[in-house]
Amino acid sequence: xxxxxxxxxxxxxxxxxxxxxxxxxxxxxxxxxxxxxxxxxxxxxxxxxxxxxxxxxxxxxxxxxxxxxxxxxxxxxxxxxxxxxxxxxxxxxxxxxxxxxxxxxxxxxxxxxxxxxxxxxxxxxxxxxxxxxxxxxxxxxxxxxxxxxxxxxxxxxxxxxxxxxxxxxxxxxxxxxxxxxxxxxxxxxxxxxxxxxxxxxxxxxxxxxxxxxxxxxxxxxxxxxxxxxxxxxxxxxxxxxx
Amino acid sequence: xxxxxxxxxxxxxxxxxxxxxxxxxxxxxxxxxxxxxxxxxxxxxxxxxxxxxxxxxxxxxxxxxxxxxxxxxxxxxxxxxxxxxxxxxxxxxxxxxxxxxxxxxxxxxxxxxxxxxxxxxxxxxxxxxxxxxxxxxxxxxxxxxxxxxxxxxxxxxxxxxxxxxxxxxxxxxxxxxxxxxxxxxxxxxxxxxxxxxxxxxxxxxxxxxxxxxxxxxx
Amino acid sequence: xxxxxxxxxxxxxxxxxxxxxxxxxxxxxxxxxxxxxxxxxxxxxxxxxxxxxxxxxxxxxxxxxxxxxxxxxxxxxxxxxxxxxxxxxxxxxxxxxxxxxxxxxxxxxxxxxxxxxxxxxxxxxxxxxxxxxxxxxxxxxxxxxxxxxxxxxxxxxxxxxxxxxxxxxxxxxxxxxxxxxxxxxxxxxxxxxxxxxxxxxxxxxxxxxxxxxxxxxxxxxxxxxxxxxxxxxx
Numbered sequence: 001x002x003x004x005x006x007x008x009x010x011x012x013x014x015x016x017x018x019x020x021x022x023x024x025x026x027x028x029x030x031x032x033x034x035x036x037x038x039x040x041x042x043x044x045x046x047x048x049x050x051x052x053x054x055x056x057x058x059x060x061x062x063x064x065x066x067x068x069x070x071x072x073x074x075x076x077x078x079x080x081x082x083x084x085x086x087x088x089x090x091x092x093x094x095x096x097x098x099x100x101x102x103x104x105x106x107x108x109x110x111x112x113x114x115x116x117x118x119x120x121x122x123x124x125x126x127x128x129x130x131x132x133x134x135x136x137x138x139x140x141x142x143x144x145x146x147x148x149x150x151x152x153x154x155x156x157x158x159x160x161x162x163x164x165x166x167x168x169x170x171x172x173x174x175x176x177x178x179x180x181x182x183x184x185x186x187x188x189x190x191x192x193x194x195x196x197x198x199x200x201x202x203x204x205x206x207x208x209x210x211x212x213x214x215x216x217x218x219x220x221x222x223x224x225x226x227x228x229x230x231x232x233x234x235x236x237x238x239x240x241x242x
Numbered sequence: 243x244x245x246x247x248x249x250x251x252x253x254x255x256x257x258x259x260x261x262x263x264x265x266x267x268x269x270x271x272x273x274x275x276x277x278x279x280x281x282x283x284x285x286x287x288x289x290x291x292x293x294x295x296x297x298x299x300x301x302x303x304x305x306x307x308x309x310x311x312x313x314x315x316x317x318x319x320x321x322x323x324x325x326x327x328x329x330x331x332x333x334x335x336x337x338x339x340x341x342x343x344x345x346x347x348x349x350x351x352x353x354x355x356x357x358x359x360x361x362x363x364x365x366x367x368x369x370x371x372x373x374x375x376x377x378x379x380x381x382x383x384x385x386x387x388x389x390x391x392x393x394x395x396x397x398x399x400x401x402x403x404x405x406x407x408x409x410x411x412x413x414x415x416x417x418x419x420x421x422x423x424x425x426x427x428x429x430x431x432x433x434x435x436x437x438x439x440x441x442x443x444x445x446x447x448x449x450x451x452x453x454x455x456x457x458x459x460x
Numbered sequence: 461x462x463x464x465x466x467x468x469x470x471x472x473x474x475x476x477x478x479x480x481x482x483x484x485x486x487x488x489x490x491x492x493x494x495x496x497x498x499x500x501x502x503x504x505x506x507x508x509x510x511x512x513x514x515x516x517x518x519x520x521x522x523x524x525x526x527x528x529x530x531x532x533x534x535x536x537x538x539x540x541x542x543x544x545x546x547x548x549x550x551x552x553x554x555x556x557x558x559x560x561x562x563x564x565x566x567x568x569x570x571x572x573x574x575x576x577x578x579x580x581x582x583x584x585x586x587x588x589x590x591x592x593x594x595x596x597x598x599x600x601x602x603x604x605x606x607x608x609x610x611x612x613x614x615x616x617x618x619x620x621x622x623x624x625x626x627x628x629x630x631x632x633x634x635x636x637x638x639x640x641x642x643x644x645x646x647x648x649x650x651x652x653x654x655x656x657x658x659x660x661x662x663x664x665x666x667x668x669x670x671x672x673x674x675x676x677x678x679x680x681x682x683x684x685x686x687x688x689x690x691x692x693x694x
Binding site: 245249252325 | 534537539540541551552554555556558560561562566567571574575578579580581617
Binding site for chain 3: 149150151234237
């Protein structure tokens with residue numbers, strides 16, 4: 001059977017109805033285990049103390065904030081090329097989830113930054129990029145809600161998503177360029193890969209898996225809602241015609 | 243296409259065309275900012291590049307929704323879409339016309355406003371160069387945003403929300419070029435990157451804009 | 461002449477339409493529509509529309525308000541994608557005139573018309589002005605015209621497009637009796653030169669060789685499955 005069979009709304013609804021409880025349960029499990037493990041069973045960092053533990057929320061949400069946009073880009077392209085409604089609707093559903101992830105990343109970042117850097121906010125390249133990403137999400141969501149005809153909205157938001165992706169990447173590099181010479185990046189860097197040890201790393205992986213599962217659950221849930229709304233509209237339209 | 247360019251320029255300069263509104267806004271910005279932040283010359287000199295670029299950007303934003311909305315309302319856009327010139331060309335020409343009536347005058351006016359804001363001497367060349375290279379990108383990105391929102395009843399505010407994030411790289415490289423020029427650092431890199439954005443936008447955005455217009459017309 | 465174009469592809473992905481080599485009025489051009497279905501707001505309103513319009517003929521579309529006359533004309537003009545079916549020739553042999561005339565209030569009558577002539581790479585602005593009795597008004601800004609005069613200017617635009625097939629949506633709105641007769645003359649002249657016209661109107665234009673097509677017969681049943689759009693969800 002072809003993968004594209006799942007693009008049929010009815011087929012999609014059937015499949016995800018069975019899948020959803022498992023995904024939700026698994027994501028809850030991962031988040032609970034990862035969270036408890038990370039918060040209570042890892043040692044304090046020798047410099048950062050226990051504040052380092054916010055990493056278990058901060059890093060996964062930041063990853064998902066970016067991955068959500070990439071997913072929207074892919075599904076937008078699928079909509080434009082293959083005209084599968086489910087694809088467009090899943091992009092629509094991913095928008096608010098991605099925005100929430102970005103907000104979580106920014107807020108946990110501020111909470112972490114306050115004790116570590118002594119400030120809630122700094123125009124660090126990464127922070128700035130995330131702030132700009134928030135603006136992109138807001139524009140995308142606003143365009144979805146502003147256009148009445150659903151297919152027109154799907155087309156326009158897809159085009160915006162593609163163009164926005166290009167400009168988001170450009171902004172990322174521009175921000176790096178802009179910050180040069182004003183900040184010493186290293187001391188404020190959030191890059192953990194080189195100095196993180198396994199003690200912190202394993203629970204982090206569990207948390208990341210939990211966030212991925214949470215994201216998939218929420219997007220599937222949102223897509224199902226959108227499909228139901230579209231179905232309702234279609235039935236009402238048919239009623240009017242008859 | 244030349245006919246379309248001439249028509250748009252003629253419409254912009256006739257009564258009610260809104261030509262000069264952007265310029266007036268730009269001027270107001272340069273007057274209001276010193277009133278807000280205080281008259282200290284050193285402070286003004288430091289923030290002048292940023293203020294001038296943000297001002298140019300916002301002045302550009304003012305007239306964006308007119309790029310396609312007027313033609314949409316009176317039916318011209320339908321007729322242009324069925325005319326022998328490609329819609330991509332229509333978008334490109336409209337962006338060019340928008341630049342000629344906003345971006346270009348802003349660029350030419352900017353040295354005068356830079357005097358008001360006490361921009362240090364070495365900055366002038368870079369200011370004019372960066373605006374000349376960067377404002378076409380503002381018009382092109384704006385034309386794309388206007389194409390996205392052309393069918394909407396209250397598209398103006400949404401247009402700003404869509405377009406401003408897309409303006410970020412242009413603003414950063416533009417203002418950075420002037421700042422580095424003032425500091426005597428190499429401003430050329432920023433300027434080249436700015437030119438790259440304009441060139442890329444000119445090459446790609448007419449296609450995206452035309453796609454959006456086709457969607458909005460159906 | 462004029463490749464047939466299927467509008468099945470997603471509208472925003474369709475490549476630029478091929479330029480047709482023939483497009484000047486005076487050439488003979490048949491309009492053929494085969495099994496066309498068209499939609500408004502995601503709902504199929506007309507289906508199974510087939511018609512052939514030979515050069516030199518006009519066809520009047522009839523039917524109650526909301527049946528889909530405008531939708532059909534816009535679909536044929538290539539402004540919106542057809543749900544299914546074929547239209548020949550390609551949109552660049554067609555020109556469309558609707559309620560909005562595409563006039564700029566700040567430009568004069570002559571400037572307005574000259575612009576559309578230039579866009580279509582045609583001349584004959586003077587002849588078009590004369591044909592619709594606008595010569596005396598040619599230097600007046602369009603904003604000072606009456607509704608009927610504006611309409612005449614909008615119709616004069618048809619003449620400077622040089623396209624053989626005219627798609628007219630209620631062309632006589634706000635025209636007085638004399639202007640309707642004037643326009644009917646223009647239309648007869650166009651047909652005599654081998655043009656064709658598909659007209660949605662309730663007014664009798666007094667054309668001797670005009671067929672009438674009642675669209676009521678093609679009203680979509682609304683229960684048809686498939687065919688894309690919202691029916692995928694119902």
